[in-house]
Amino acid sequence: MWEDPGVRSVRAVRxxxxxxxxxxxxxKSVVTAGICRWLARQGVRVAPFKAQNMSLNSYVTTDGAEIGRAQAMQAQAAGIEPDADMNPVLLKPGSDRRSQVVLLGRPVADVDAMEYGRVRDMLRATALRSLDRLRSRYDVVICEGAGSPAEINLRRGDLANMGLARAAGLPVVVVGDIDRGGVFAAFYGTVGLLEAADQALVAGFVVNKFRGAPELLRPGLDQLRGLTGREVYGVLPWADGLWLDVEDSLALDARPAATREPYGRQTLRVAVVRLPRMSNFTDVDALAAEPGVVVRFVTAAADLDDADLVVLPxxxxxxxxxxxxxxxGLAAALPARKGPILGVCGGFQMLGREIVDEVESGAGRVDGLGLLPARFAFAADKVLGRPSGHAYGESVSAYEIHHGVATVDxxxxxxxxxxxxxxxxxxxHGALENDGFRRAFLADVAREAGRDFTPAPGTDFARLREERLDALGDLVERHLDTDALLRLIEHGPPELPFLPPGAPDPVP
Known part of the structure; x- marks a missing residue:
């Protein structure tokens, strides 16, 4: 975990x-992590919190609780061990209409939207108790919302955005991605759609992913202040290379596409099959961090043709x-290509001979791809753990999250x-984050693929993650009004005007 013996201390803040x-x-996730890292460097005991997370990227704590991967990353930014209170409700979609509910780290039900409504009050009460426990243990808790607070069709049952803010008396800062365009309309519209009691908690805005001339942005910021009566707490510049345990596949769409041009014999090409319900694709982050390794996510059989390694996540x-x-056609292309294939968790299950599933899909017996001598039976209880072992003569620490129990013969x-x-x-999951194992595995893959690739000996993935978290803390310190954020944390939002619905008066 992160620690700094030369930490600076600010005035006591709670x-x-x-x-x-x-x-x-x-x-939201990276800004939350950045604020946590900045506060931790100031000597503040800080913890992250997300009342309800909908994500297929999850992590297992040391005591065997499953939480969102982003909250584990934010806990690392804060320099503390993650625990279930940091993400008391985790929803894992299995289809467009049903999700598994993970409550305080343990799966409790599979529900659709109507069934969820019947347990919503219980989930809200659980989340508020988790927040209370964190606030009693830490000086500051930085909470992350979910989606947008202005989803007015969901406001009545909201427990992660304004519903949480109202119940716990939290000041709110709204982050907007200017790189997508329309950020001023999004800021104004977010506030304008909220009822008066919710608006009173929205203190201001943070512009994210800005690239351009600040002087061209400033008039818009001034008009936004005038129109809403709320502050802009800073503008975070675009920063490359900050891919950190993202929550969902939306973030993959923003990654630069890997080139299809010839790479040369010293480049290793990895194709990750982008399954419709892909989970824990953060497993390949460590591969992407290796010099000379190019990772791309693919959905067509033709995309496997020039891959040295295919990963089924x-x-x-x-x-x-x-x-x-x-x-x-990917199922036929995988054995036909003859090149290296790695299956992780669900991908391993697909590569086996047989799956018997009366739990997740209810499909019963299903033939696998038959590339590995393994059979899987899905059990009602989920296996959650932090296993360790050895491979290629290297120590490996990992985590596991699965219903399918393997019989390997x-x-x-x-x-x-x-x-x-x-x-x-x-x-x-997470095995590739072990540097020695990852290098040995990639060297073996390169031999099998006939590629003249030698992994760089100095890549330290844990250190790289720490450097990225430090970079987030630096962005917060340099580009946000941290004194104003501290006042919000301590005293809540100032008295703010109500923004009536409808279009504002034209700006001359």
């Missing part, structure tokens, strides 16, 4: 703040995603799974 956003992927809907592989041992020729399978 309180909380909610970081909301105009949209999903506006930057985890899935929240293994049987349905296996059917999607067959519909798209052949092949070479590989972590908790197996290997046959150039196909590997494991249920362990």
């Amino acid at each position: 309180g909380a703040l909610l970081v909301a956003g105009t949209t999903s992927d506006a930057g 985890g899935s929240r809907a293994t049987v349905d995603d296996l059917a999607w592989l067959r519909r798209t 052949g092949g070479e041992p590989f972590l908790d799974g197996c290997r046959v020729a150039n196909v590997w399978g494991t249920t362990w």
